[in-house]
Amino acid sequence: MSEQDTALVSRCQDDDASAFDEIVLRYKQKIFQYILRMVGDSEEAEDLTQEVFIKTYLSLRSFRSQASLNTWIYRIAGNLCIDAHRKRVRKDTAMGGAPVSLDEGVGTSGDGADDARTSRELPDTRLEPYGVLARQELDGQIQLALEALPEKMRSVVVLHDIEGLAYEEIAEIVDCPLGTVKSRLFNARVQMREKLREYLEA
Amino acid sequence: MRKNCKDIRPMLSEFIDGALDSEGAWTVRMHVSSCQSCAEDLRLLEGTVSLLRSTSQPQLSERFDASLALRIEAARHLREESIHGSVVSRTLFGLRSSLSANRFAIGRALRLSAPVVAGACVMAFLIVSAPSGTVMRAPKAVAVNDTSGFVKACQHEQQSYLAGQPFADPSAQALMQRQTDDALSREGAVLLGSGNI
Numbered sequence: 001m002s003e004q005d006t007a008l009v010s011r012c013q014d015d016d017a018s019a020f021d022e023i024v025l026r027y028k029q030k031i032f033q034y035i036l037r038m039v040g041d042s043e044e045a046e047d048l049t050q051e052v053f054i055k056t057y058l059s060l061r062s063f064r065s066q067a068s069l070n071t072w073i074y075r076i077a078g079n080l081c082i083d084a085h086r087k088r089v090r091k092d093t094a095m096g097g098a099p100v101s102l103d104e105g106v107g108t109s110g111d112g113a114d115d116a117r118t119s120r121e122l123p124d125t126r127l128e129p130y131g132v133l134a135r136q137e138l139d140g141q142i143q144l145a146l147e148a149l150p151e152k153m154r155s156v157v158v159l160h161d162i163e164g165l166a167y168e169e170i171a172e173i174v175d176c177p178l179g180t181v182k183s184r185l186f187n188a189r190v191q192m193r194e195k196l197r198e199y200l201e202a
Numbered sequence: 203m204r205k206n207c208k209d210i211r212p213m214l215s216e217f218i219d220g221a222l223d224s225e226g227a228w229t230v231r232m233h234v235s236s237c238q239s240c241a242e243d244l245r246l247l248e249g250t251v252s253l254l255r256s257t258s259q260p261q262l263s264e265r266f267d268a269s270l271a272l273r274i275e276a277a278r279h280l281r282e283e284s285i286h287g288s289v290v291s292r293t294l295f296g297l298r299s300s301l302s303a304n305r306f307a308i309g310r311a312l313r314l315s316a317p318v319v320a321g322a323c324v325m326a327f328l329i330v331s332a333p334s335g336t337v338m339r340a341p342k343a344v345a346v347n348d349t350s351g352f353v354k355a356c357q358h359e360q361q362s363y364l365a366g367q368p369f370a371d372p373s374a375q376a377l378m379q380r381q382t383d384d385a386l387s388r389e390g391a392v393l394l395g396s397g398n399i
Contacts, residue, residue, distance in 0.1 A: 020274075046266055053270055054274055058277055136258075138253070142253060142254065161251055161254035161255055162257055182216060186215035186216075189247055192254065193246050193250040199253065200246050200253070
């Protein structure tokens, strides 16, 4: 853990409220982006991001410096995303849909619920300038391609290519061997390449 | 050994990240320089990574901070309430911990005092149940000058006491009985002689 993180955690454990504010300030955008890429819904992502910080706040006293603060917070976020995914699966199953495992993409079953999700994720671009329109459309397509990935692959590719974390950090966050992280990343990139081929060849 | 496309493709992802060692990176570079298909794969894969890295940073809503502050405050209150609610159990736990911490000292003291306590118990038992004790509890109705009557009374007491003692060997029981009788006779005579009774 970096000296700065150690000092922050130590100040939090001494009930220094400003230290926790600093942690929130430092991580809120990154965690929100990670969760948003995982769950696809902005409102749910904000709610889950807040939950991450509540859990962090409540468990900071017992936090020991063996793990890095960075990977610890991402790990909390990852676990909350898995819980949210399971809740969604239970809800979908209760409503008569087919269950989707963590190894499958949410867009792979092609049922009506996914179509609704797709249309919700596509940005409304009618009143935007062309450059912004193109960017928003591309972002929308990237998000759709991400959502088509199995959850475990999506997590790795988001953490590496969007959040910029190292293989070792990701292995710690998703709790799997380094080799698995590399192979998941490769497979995720290949699948993303196929989904985004139209934009890559343009 | 020259690697084929099947071996090279899984290395492309790590090649893009600069995570291959120098030999691996050189192998990939050499292969893609002569293989059009893998070169195209690499180009598209690099483009994919580049697109992912360039995604727009989503913005949190304006109410995020205020809402988080409220939720954390609520969580803090809940935690404090649960801490105050468990003050009794914590006190008990503290007491138990303190006892637990001192258990070695307490155990040591008990071990050291055990022989003394055991000795005291044995002494008390002997005082209550010894033949002299039996003599002290001799029936008052017995005439002090009637030695044979006194001894008989004592013998009766002693036999009643001994009746509860199991003897596997009847000869051992008879021997014990004889010794007890002799002892009682002697002791009775001494006590009578000293005028203690």
